[in-house]
Amino acid sequence: MIGVLLRRELALAWGRGGGAALAVGFLACASVMLPLSLGPEPARLARVSGGVAWVVLALASLLSLERMFERDFEDGALDLLCLGPLPLEIVATVKCLAQWMVVGAPLALATPIAAIALGAKPQAAPLLALAAALGGLAFAFLGGAGAALALASRRGGLLIALIVLPLLTPPVIFGGAAIENFQTGLPWITPLAMLAAYALAAAALTPFAMAAACRNALS
Amino acid sequence: MRIEDICLARGERRLLSGFTETVRTGEAVALTGPNGAGKTTLLRAVAGLIRPESGAVRFDGADGAIEADDARRFGCHLLGHQDGLKSGRSAGEELDFQVRWTGGTAEAAHAAARRLGLVRLLGLPVRALSAGQRRRLALARLAASPRSLWLLDEPLAPLDSAHRALAGELMVEHLARGGLILAAVHDPLPIAAREVRLAGAA
Numbered sequence: 001m002i003g004v005l006l007r008r009e010l011a012l013a014w015g016r017g018g019g020a021a022l023a024v025g026f027l028a029c030a031s032v033m034l035p036l037s038l039g040p041e042p043a044r045l046a047r048v049s050g051g052v053a054w055v056v057l058a059l060a061s062l063l064s065l066e067r068m069f070e071r072d073f074e075d076g077a078l079d080l081l082c083l084g085p086l087p088l089e090i091v092a093t094v095k096c097l098a099q100w101m102v103v104g105a106p107l108a109l110a111t112p113i114a115a116i117a118l119g120a121k122p123q124a125a126p127l128l129a130l131a132a133a134l135g136g137l138a139f140a141f142l143g144g145a146g147a148a149l150a151l152a153s154r155r156g157g158l159l160i161a162l163i164v165l166p167l168l169t170p171p172v173i174f175g176g177a178a179i180e181n182f183q184t185g186l187p188w189i190t191p192l193a194m195l196a197a198y199a200l201a202a203a204a205l206t207p208f209a210m211a212a213a214c215r216n217a218l219s
Numbered sequence: 220m221r222i223e224d225i226c227l228a229r230g231e232r233r234l235l236s237g238f239t240e241t242v243r244t245g246e247a248v249a250l251t252g253p254n255g256a257g258k259t260t261l262l263r264a265v266a267g268l269i270r271p272e273s274g275a276v277r278f279d280g281a282d283g284a285i286e287a288d289d290a291r292r293f294g295c296h297l298l299g300h301q302d303g304l305k306s307g308r309s310a311g312e313e314l315d316f317q318v319r320w321t322g323g324t325a326e327a328a329h330a331a332a333r334r335l336g337l338v339r340l341l342g343l344p345v346r347a348l349s350a351g352q353r354r355r356l357a358l359a360r361l362a363a364s365p366r367s368l369w370l371l372d373e374p375l376a377p378l379d380s381a382h383r384a385l386a387g388e389l390m391v392e393h394l395a396r397g398g399l400i401l402a403a404v405h406d407p408l409p410i411a412a413r414e415v416r417l418a419g420a421a
Contacts, residue, residue: 001320007316075303076303077304078303080321084320
């Protein structure tokens with residue numbers, strides 16, 4: 001049954017707001033604009049590349065969140081999902097996993113390219129991809145919680161950004177620190193482990209918030 | 220299924236108070252009443268989507284009471300004003316998902332689509348379907364996945380007369396299998412049904 005739901009959610013996430021192409025395109029554009037504003041000296045860009053890639057990644061992850069629950073709410077599919085065999089908490093989890101696979105995974109592949117183009121060490125690429133994948137997991141679940149909370153409010157998209165961005169701060173700090181430490185030869189396992197812990201905590205806790213927010217929006 | 224002493228409110232407005240009703244196996248109940256009397260709200264409360272101010276809905280199976288949550292997740296179809304069909308996906312994909320999500324099989328979905336004359340439409344995106352065609356797609360879900368309680372909100376409104384008759388046939392078959400129907404209607408149902416009138420609160 002989870003497979004039936006996951007297939008649908010993947011198809012919907014793929015079609016939603018441009019899906020992966022839009023997020024990766026945004027990441028590429030933002031990474032290209034950055035040297036224009038910071039100045040082109042390679043040393044300075046290399047210094048900030050890891051941190052900047054993380055901020056851009058967080059913003060790119062926000063793009064297609066708005067429609068995650070809203071479409072289902074507007075067209076009545078949320079009623080149907082409530083009356084299905086799986087609890088709403090699981091439904092919300094599957095939605096977030098689909099969002100992660102469709103948007104988070106391509107972004108995780110694109111992030112090392114953007115960071116290296118800005119001057120990060122090529123050896124950091126696997127770590128960048130891993131950290132971006134973990135961060136993307138946290139972004140998908142926290143973003144889902146924001147999207148569910150913003151249901152039934154007009155212009156919910158703006159609200160989502162305000163709800164979610166503060167919650168995205170810890171993964172940006174941990175992820176940025178892991179990259180920074182790796183490049184300067186300091187231990188990078190600890191920030192990466194913190195990032196993983198944050199992502200898993202988000203995946204474990206937010207489904208309850210999403211389910212409660214959906215029920216609340218329906219009644 | 221029993222609705223016990225239920226009180227419903229939307230916002231500050233009380234719609235129903237102390238409403239009690241029983242729907243038995245093989246029985247169809249038609250809820251009538253003026254706009255805003257609380258028909259849709261009552262159906263959604265039975266489906267568990269709206270929490271009543273007080274009172275409860277109880278479900279009994281062949282051997283004793285069933286947990287309300289289980290009854291709703293495995294035994295209840297809601298056909299509302301909105302059909303939950305995604306406009307960007309094809310009618311076939313959406314029907315297949317809805318039927319399998321509610322416990323039916325792909326074969327049953329196809330058989331129901333044939334019955335409702337939808338086969339030629341399955342390849343089209345949902346946005347290309349008319350309101351009546353979308354409603355037939357929703358009825359195909361009800362026909363294809365075996366759930367005993369049908370909660371119908373104006374089920375026939377967008378249908379033409381031939382398909383109203385067909386929907387009536389589906390309902391008769393459903394009742395004959397021991398199903399239950401609770402429908403909110405303005406026009407009478409095309410089947411024998413007990414009418415319950417909601418007066419609407421002052």
